[in-house]
Amino acid sequence: MKxxxxxxxxxxxxxxxxxxxxxxxxxxxxxxxxVPSLNQATVYxxxxxxxxAGQLKAINHPQRGTLYERSEKAHHHHFHCHxxxxxxxxxxxxxxxxxxxxxxxxLENHEIFLSGICDQCARQ
Amino acid sequence: MKxxxxxxxxxxxxxxxxxxxxxxxxxxxxxxxxVPSLNQATVYxxxxxxxxAGQLKAINHPQRGTLYERSEKAHHHHFHCHxxxxxxxxxxxxxxxxxxxxxxxxLENHEIFLSGICDQCARQ
DNA sequence: GTCGTTGCAAAGCCTTTGCAGGGAA
DNA sequence: TTCCCTGCAAAGGCTTTGCAACGAC
Numbered sequence: 507m508k509x510x511x512x513x514x515x516x517x518x519x520x521x522x523x524x525x526x527x528x529x530x531x532x533x534x535x536x537x538x539x540x541v542p543s544l545n546q547a548t549v550y551x552x553x554x555x556x557x558x559a560g561q562l563k564a565i566n567h568p569q570r571g572t573l574y575e576r577s578e579k580a581h582h583h584h585f586h587c588h589x590x591x592x593x594x595x596x597x598x599x600x601x602x603x604x605x606x607x608x609x610x611x612x613l614e615n616h617e618i619f620l621s622g623i624c625d626q627c628a629r630q
Numbered sequence: 631m632k633x634x635x636x637x638x639x640x641x642x643x644x645x646x647x648x649x650x651x652x653x654x655x656x657x658x659x660x661x662x663x664x665v666p667s668l669n670q671a672t673v674y675x676x677x678x679x680x681x682x683a684g685q686l687k688a689i690n691h692p693q694r695g696t697l698y699e700r701s702e703k704a705h706h707h708h709f710h711c712h713x714x715x716x717x718x719x720x721x722x723x724x725x726x727x728x729x730x731x732x733x734x735x736x737l738e739n740h741e742i743f744l745s746g747i748c749d750q751c752a753r754q
Numbered sequence: 755g756t757c758g759t760t761g762c763a764a765a766g767c768c769t770t771t772g773c774a775g776g777g778a779a
Numbered sequence: 780t781t782c783c784c785t786g787c788a789a790a791g792g793c794t795t796t797g798c799a800a801c802g803a804c
Contacts, residue, residue, distance in 0.1 A: 509778050509783055530768085545786045550769060552784095568690035568741060571768085585731060588738075596731065601742065602724045607709060610749025614712075617692060617743045618725070625734025633758055633803050654793085669761045674794060676759095695793085 516540040517552050527565055527573035527584065527593045567593060568619055583618040589627035596620065640664040641676050651689055651697035651708065651717045691717060692743055707742040713751035720744065 520528070520536040528536075530549055537544045553574050556562040563577040569586050570593055585594045600618060607613045644652070644660040652660075654673055661668045677698050680686040687701040693710050694717055709718040724742060731737045 507779075507783080511778070511784060513785070543786075547770080547787080548785055554770095566692035568692070585735060585737075594735075600726045600730045602726055606724045607720065607744060607746070608749065610752055611709060611718075612747040612752050613709075613744055614746035616745070619741045619743075620731060620737055621740070622731070622738035623736040625732065628734055628736050631758075631804080635759060635803070637760070667761075671762080671795080672760055678795095 513537070513541055513544055513548050514552055516544060517549065517556075521562070521574075521576055525576075526595060527567070527570075527575040529570060529573055533574070565617075569621065583620060585624070586619065586621040587624035587627055588621060589623050592624065594624060637661070637665055637668055637672050638676055640668060641673065641680075645686070645698075645700055649700075650719060651691070651694075651699040653694060653697055657698070689741075693745065707744060709748070710743065710745040711748035711751055712745060713747050716748065718748060 516537040517533060519540060520533050524532075524536065530546070530553065533553065534544060534546055534549045537549065553562060553564075557564050557574070560577055562574045565573045565575065565584065567573050567584065567586065569588070570591070573593060575595070579595065580597070581599055582595050582597050583600065585596050586592075587594070601616055606616075640661045641657060643664060644657050648656075648660065654670070654677065657677065658668065658670055658673045661673065677686060677688075681688050681698070684701055686698045689697045689699065689708065691697050691708065691710065693712070694715070697717060699719070703719065704721070705723055706719050706721050707724065709720050710716075711718070725740055730740075
């Protein structure tokens with residue numbers, strides 16, 4: 507039976523607090539504020555379980571590597587700020603649905619990764 | 631001074647022959663047909679040099695990892711067939727340019743990764 | 755003959771796994 | 780008490796690097 511450990515609780519809390527895609531080390535660092543003994547392997551294992559359970563979604567980001575976000579969100583895409591290195595979620599979809607793929611190809615999924623500078627960094 | 635080795639020539643030939651994004655192991659396997667002693671480290675080093683020289687472009691593909699393609703091509707995106715695992719280049723851009731990012735954000739680059747089944751695999 | 759390049763093997767990252775001890779139920 | 784989960788350390792992939800031998804010029 508699945509056990510609800512303090513480590514697991516800490517990791518879930520991290521995702522409730524920070525509402526944006528997070529990398530393993532971000533989860534580890536934030537989780538250790540609550541459970542200082544938290545181990546990297548434990549984070550990896552829990553993230554994997556949470557993805558398998560449908561609780562989280564893993565994103566393979568071209569610049570940031572594997573990121574995790576809560577899966578309850580609607581379809582959206584990601585913006586990477588190369589100044590602060592954060593990844594933002596942008597609601598909605600910017601894909602022109604017509605004539606995206608050649609005849610004969612079956613389009614099933616798509617991912618759009620935007621990058622540039624975020625509003626906070628641009629203001630400075 | 632830069633030396634034009636047989637290994638380098640073999641790698642360049644691979645990209646001339648296969649006109650689609652290739653992974654390191656694909657380049658290695660194809661290159662060994664011409665230079666059997668070709669080493670993986672040599673491929674890595676040459677691909678890196680060729681990217682630095684602007685001859686190739688590296689793509690971080692969510693499913694396939696790092697791929698390399700000739701950089702002379704016009705802006706385009708990629709379609710991954712999850713049946714044959716090949717990545718195709720699709721000419722043109724399917725990004726709706728208007729209202730892609732929130733006010734204040736500066737959009738500089740974007741990548742679109744499409745996936746599904748290619749025409750060849752769909753026919754079977 | 756020079757000295758950049760190669761092959762090999764070792765070492766670095768990131769991620770996964772084996773195992774004994776610890777803690778949730 | 781049971782047995783799943785954790786922490787630790789070792790081991791896997793992929794990629795980079797150190798070094799002696801090689802080969803392009």
